Amino acid sequence: MTAGTPTLTEAAAAADASDIVPGPTGAEVTGRSFAAARWVALASVGNVVLSFGVFLVLARLIAPAEFGMVAIAAVFIDILQIVARCGLPDAVVQRADLDEDFAATAFWVMLGTGVLCTVALAASAGPIAWIFDLPELRPVLSALSLCFVITAAGAIHEARLQRSFGFRKLALRALGANLVGGAVALGMAYAGYGVWSLVVQRLVAATATTLLTWVASRWMPARRLDPAAARAQIAFGSRVFCSYLLLVLSIRSQEVIAAYFLSAADIGYLRLAWRCIDLVSQVAVIPLTTVGLTTYARLQDRPDELASAFRTFTVASCFVAVPAFFGMAAVAPTLIPFLFGDQWHEAAPVLRILALLAPEFVATSMLWMIFTALGRNGTALRLAGAQFGLGAVAAVVTAPLGLVALVAGHVARAYLFTPVIVSAAGQVVPVSNRRLVRALLPVTACSAAMTVLVLLIQDPIHAVLGDRIGLFAAVGIGILAYAGLAQVFMADTVRSALGFFLRRTA
Secondary structure (H helix, E strand, C coil), rough: CCCCCCCCCHHHHHCCCCHHHCCCCCHHHHHHHHHHHHCCCCCHHHHHHHHCCCCCCCCCCCCCCHHHHHHHHHHHHHHHHHHHHHHHHHHHHCCCCHHHHHHHHHHHHHHHHHHHHHHHHHHHHHHHHHHHCCCCCCHHHHHCCCHHHHHHHHHHCCCCCCCCCCCHHHHHHHHHHHHHHHHHHHHHHCCCHHHHHHHHHEEEEEEHHHHHEEEEEHCHHHHCHHHHHHHHHHHHHHHHHHHHHHHHHHHHHHHHHHHHHCCCHHHHHHHHHHHHHHHHHHHHCHHHHHHHHHHHHCCCCCCCHHHHHHHHHHHHHHHHHHHHHHHHHHHHHHHHHHCCCHHHHHHHHHHHHCCHHHHHHHHHHHHHHHHHHHHCCHHHHHHHHHHHHHHHHHHHHHHHHHHHHHHHHHHHHHHHHHHHHHHHHHCCCCCCCHHHHHHHHHHHHHHHHHHHHHHHHHHHHHHHHHHHHHHHHHHHHHHHHHHHHHHHHHHHHHHHHHHHHCCCCC
């Protein structure tokens, strides 16, 4: 859902935009989007390997309670980060014709809101720490508040790159920033800095991201502010950022509520489970959602082609994501201790439940961009508000029953509300719940059959081979089983998905 960045020069920006705006067909735009998505996927694979390796080491050096404390702080950072963005990067991406005054105004407005958010969170750190009865949380929040200014300085540059399909540069930037942040975090963790290694990792990664974005874009914003442009941006962005804010709150509020009813260690288990979900989504979901807004914006006057692009993106993403989520759930009790250590075993049932979100997670990730691309921000805001309200009620009701009940309530709420989102999107583009279920049913059924097989065979395999070798054997059998089922029951999907993901990048 993040927006993009700059070009090399103003002339280069115009040249990049001219390549795609005049009127390419839906198939051409979708094809270019997949080419861009492959760059994002390439970087995501590198980032997954890198960040996962760093996380594996940190999980053995840092206690669950310390992870939980940073997770609590991250809730406030992620929420205020959306406020700081004000939807302005999305306004830059969505705008059909981008001029210098509009872009420069967006930059200075964003930088100002970043400063305000930094000051606001630093001032609120004490009361927040008092509410959660965690005095150690105050300095953590104060330090992490600097993220707002750092990311605001590069967000419009990123938006300019994204609107011109400069995803190769963005991909390399993300990989470099994570490499620097991970190296610093490991060094500090080995030196015994505990929770501060996680704090500094985020600050260093944010700083590296902004600096590398500047290098990739080479765009210097003009020192002027256009009041008319600012009003247009705020009018567009206010609903966008409110919608994004509510979407993040619908997920992250469960951590805040859990922090009130449960322990910091429970928050650590919940964050680790979500981190495993994020690792899969970085490869299978994020690459296509990253280019989704740009693609849908180019097709906003062609609803049939936009709907076709949505279905293509969703099926291609589900082809990889759903079996990965389901398979991870099947082996979670062995996988979690093997990767992170025995102290994290209580995260396994949490991960199993969250993995059930797979089809819904992919579909809604692709859906929300449609509203922004078509300027239906009021609809998105109402839907996000309803989703947040239902999620908060579910969390308050289930959190006193324990962490597993909290997560189960979140999954139930997601599946109950998603049909409403699809129906709302169907008012502006030809998508429907029936068509979506029909498109995703083969992938989900094959993935579920593979999961049942792994659940049936893994105990006998572990009894013969032991937990470690048995884990690898179960995973291998699951991959082979899914590949065979997919080839038999959805051969066309296999060919089209592999064609998109393996086609040479232009």
